[in-house]
Amino acid sequence: MTHNTPLSPRPLSHLTETAPPRVLTANSLREHGVSTAAADERCRPGGPWQMLLPGVYLLHPGPPTSEERLRAALLHAGGERSRIPAQQGTANRTDHAGGALPGAPGTPQRHCPPPELPEAMITGLAALTLHGFTGAPSLRAVDRIDVLVPRTKRVRSTGFAHIVRGHSLPDPEEVTGLPVAPVARALADTVAQLTDAGVVRRLLVESVRGGHCEAGAVVGELLRARLLGRPHVREAVDALVAENRALAEGLLYEMVFRHRLPDPCWNVDLRLPGGPVLGGVDAYWPDQAVAVELDTRSPRPHIDQDEQWSQYARKREVLEGLGITVVHLTPAKLRESLGQQAAIVRTALMTAVEREPAEYVTVTPR
Template identity: 30%
Template sequence: MIEPITRDLLPPPLLLQDDVARRRDLLAAGVSQHALATRCRPSGPWQLLLPGVLLLANSPPTRRQRLRAAVLYAGAEAVITGVEALHEHGLAVSGNEEVHVLVPIRRRLSTRDFVRIERTSRPPRPEIIDGLPFAPSSRAAVDAARTSGDAEKQRAFLLAPIEAGLRSAEQIRTEINAGSQRGTAALRPLLEEPLAPLLTNTVHEGWARRITRQTPIPPPTWHVRVYDRADQLLGTADAWWDDVGLAWDFGHQRDARTAIRQSTFAKEGIVTLRTPLPHLRGNPVAVSEDLASAFLRATQRPRPPVRAVLTSGTVR
């Protein structure tokens, strides 16, 4: 029979965040060696995730628990970087389940299981998000790219913060030049001409994409051509919510063409929100509220009989 452990024998709540704790903290709190060994048996209620780090549950660890375990294993000065840090910054990139952790160069710690340990002489100042330390998006992007052997993924990692409006191409380039040079030879050409102008032109879309992720409405389709029932082109929407017939215009300066497009959309019953670029960049909370309000208006009338088309096919 497994020795019972009451809550008052466990460490303080701070050490039990996400039901993950260090073995030495459990021992210091009064949990016996026998209790730990018994509860961490294959059929027991606890499990060893990493050397010296336990999960106080017998279910597979969640992403959050893996991150917490990695930080406890790596120590107080650890910083999560790479793909997991990009995810925490709200960037949708694909990668493996490895948790890439930076530690000061003086530390003697090895990579174990799902944790990749990298010693660095230039540790970044962490950004604390929900109680865990993450590298800034520029450092995370470069670390993810230089440790990947896939050219397409390298490009995706480097461009993710730029497209989201979190960093400029120049900031990413500066990070490449300042950091470890291992694995960076293939990265510099990705930020050279003619790519740089393209990145500059997509920054405002990155701002918009970030705002939509923070707005409690469904995600839109980007860059669609809208046609009426007679198959006549009405115009192009920067972002489009097809189920309700909502168009968002943010990528153009106010001129005669945008005025005509908005008027044409309105005649067809399309709800259109136009956001000036300075407002898009400088007041994302207000823009998010505007989007939510426009979406609500669009749901309160029948969807107009229009058809939206992507370059690669039909939306409806």
């Protein structure tokens, strides 16, 4: 055979006899010897393939799976390239440029640069479903798949793929092998399309109740998306703040009882005898003069964060000036390391005998 002898077409079995998902773009098919005309021919009525979106092919008949729809939406947005299975064994694996793939037997290993961040990621309701939100519909019930892309990317919404443009994209999280927007961003992109106040409230509350993310991160994304001017969103944020506080208090109770700390006085105000209130704390051990305060500052932007922190700092300075040890805890610390936070409080209680006696203060319920 001479160098001018044309190559015979590659069989299509290596494309169709593999595990799903079998979703490829026209460009990927051309790289493996399948022209666009040949692909379109196989998509005729009764054919073995079908076109899910313009230039995106499903290599089997019948309805696509949820994963195949997700991958098709990403491929349409140019955010993911599916790897073509090799025709031969791994010993002869090659990349699209003809070189041996890393990890193939008998090939030298070389350092590969970290992969670039994808130019598209799943967001909206489909992303919340992938993150495990019980209030989000199943993937089969999601008619439209939102895909977040850079603002300048040239791609349009079509079929079930809905393009959401952003000035800046967050780092995606990998869920079931797919790039997915972080919870807070996916929530904001979802809320932007919802008018049902009850649904918005349930999703926002679940984000904190389910431990998916911090309340401040959610509100920050809602502010960035300019959604806080909508009355039903503001009401949902109020519910989010209340839920965040209630969950933090519940974790504090759990910390005390699970780790067998002495019973404190719960939710009390401290004051000097005959004097003004020094401030409220969430838990107080009078015999050891140890107070615990939860940092549940409102994440709502219309309340000044710096001023709130200044109030925390001033109160702590006054209490510690009276010999009271103040342990400052956040909801995130309690969720991530309950035992470690209990150890901090236990240490403060045990070392009380080593400190100078605190000033006498009266304790009253808040």
